[in-house]
Amino acid sequence: MSRPTRFEHNQYVGDKRSRVVHDLDAATDACAIDELMASEQFAAFGPDSLAEARNRGYRPHPACTVATATGG
Numbered sequence: 256m257s258r259p260t261r262f263e264h265n266q267y268v269g270d271k272r273s274r275v276v277h278d279l280d281a282a283t284d285a286c287a288i289d290e291l292m293a294s295e296q297f298a299a300f301g302p303d304s305l306a307e308a309r310n311r312g313y314r315p316h317p318a319c320t321v322a323t324a325t326g327g
C-alpha cells in the first residue's frame with residue numbers, strides 16, 4: 256500500500272479512537288490506514304518514534320509493529 260501523502264515524512268501514526276500506533280513502513284491491510292486517514296482521527300508524534308507514541312499512551316499495533324514492539 257502507498258504511504259499517506261500527509262505522513263510521507265513520518266513512520267508512526269496513531270489512531271486517536273483506539274489509541275493504537277501503526278508503523279507505516281510495515282503497515283498491512285489490517286491497519287486500515289486509508290480508513291484512519293479518512294476519519295482524520297490520526298495523530299503524529301514528535302519525535303517520530305515508537306517510544307514517543309508509547310509515552311503518549313498509544314499501544315503498538317501487533318500487525319505492523321511486532322518487530323519493534325519488544326525494543327521498549
Ligand SMILES: [Zn+2]
Nearest residue numbers: 277286316319
Ligand atoms: Zn498497524
